[in-house]
Amino acid sequence: MAKLIKNRDIVEDNWKVLTLAANDTPETVKLPVGPLLVPLSVWRARRAELVRREWEQHDPLGVWLAPEDDPADIAADLDDFSVIAIHFPLAADGRGYSIATLLRTRFGYRGELRAFGDVGRDHLHYLHRVGFDAFVVKQPELAIASLDDFSEAYQAAANQPLPLFRRTLTA
Numbered sequence: 516m517a518k519l520i521k522n523r524d525i526v527e528d529n530w531k532v533l534t535l536a537a538n539d540t541p542e543t544v545k546l547p548v549g550p551l552l553v554p555l556s557v558w559r560a561r562r563a564e565l566v567r568r569e570w571e572q573h574d575p576l577g578v579w580l581a582p583e584d585d586p587a588d589i590a591a592d593l594d595d596f597s598v599i600a601i602h603f604p605l606a607a608d609g610r611g612y613s614i615a616t617l618l619r620t621r622f623g624y625r626g627e628l629r630a631f632g633d634v635g636r637d638h639l640h641y642l643h644r645v646g647f648d649a650f651v652v653k654q655p656e657l658a659i660a661s662l663d664d665f666s667e668a669y670q671a672a673a674n675q676p677l678p679l680f681r682r683t684l685t686a
Contacts, residue, residue, distance in 0.1 A: 520639070520659050521627070521649040528651065530598065532579065532631070533557060552577040552600050555584045558592075566595055579631070582610035590622045598649070599624060603632035612645045619646035619673040636661045646673035 519528040530550045535541065541560035546553075551574060558565065558578045569576040577598030578589060589599070599618060601611040611630065618624040630642050631651035636658040639650055643662055652658045671678045 517651075518655050519629070519649055519651045520655045520662075521629075523659065523662060525655045525659060530575075530577065532600070548572075548574065550575040550577070550597070552579045552598060554578070555580055555588060558589070562592070569595070577627075577629075580611075580614055582608050582614075584614070586614050586617045586622060593618075593622060593624050593626070596626060598627045598629055600629040600631055601647075603630060603634050606633045606635055606638065608633075612641070615642070615645045615647055616673055640664050644668060644672040644674055 517528040518525050520526075530552050531547050532552045533544065533546070533554065535544055535554065535556070541554075541556040544557060546561075546565075546568070553561075553565065553576070555578060565576055568574060575597040577596050577600060578592075579600035579602055580586060580589075581602050582604065589596075593599075601614050603611050615628055615630075618628060627649050628647050629649040629651065630638075630647045634642070634650055634652050636652065639652070639658060639661045642650065650658070667679060668675060671681075675682075
């Protein structure tokens with residue numbers, strides 16, 4: 516079983532990430548049994564079926580967003596998801612950081628926010644700053660230490676709304 520970093524622990528990853536093959540459509544793609552992360556297009560096409568599946572089969576449901584997806588499209592549905600994952604197709608693509616920040620700050624999402632794709636050890640500290648609390652990375656046992664590469668951050672962020680000078684004044 517694959518592993519991931521979640522809330523600073525290494526845990527089993529039981530989730531299946533659904534992707535569409537070239538001949539699949541959101542309306543007809545087969546949904547595997549178990550905890551499932553579906554792309555936004557499948558959520559849009561089969562929302563009622565997915566919610567019913569979650570309630571009847573007790574299989575947790577999540578959605579994953581691509582860099583070009585707008586998190587506002589799921590803002591009204593956040594309570595339906597156990598996990599929201601954001602795909603990073605390239606390490607240099609920073610749109611996932613903005614999506615995470617919007618989900619945490621503007622839309623108030625408090626559930627698991629997962630980064631997957633081309634996510635490296637050097638990104639974890641910054642991903643955590645914008646609100647991610649779960650990371651699918653190669654060699655999570657080695658990568659987890661990078662969450663503590665910096666002892667303090669000066670700026671405010673999704674995981675620390677007060678800048679350092681405000682935190683020291685209140686201490």
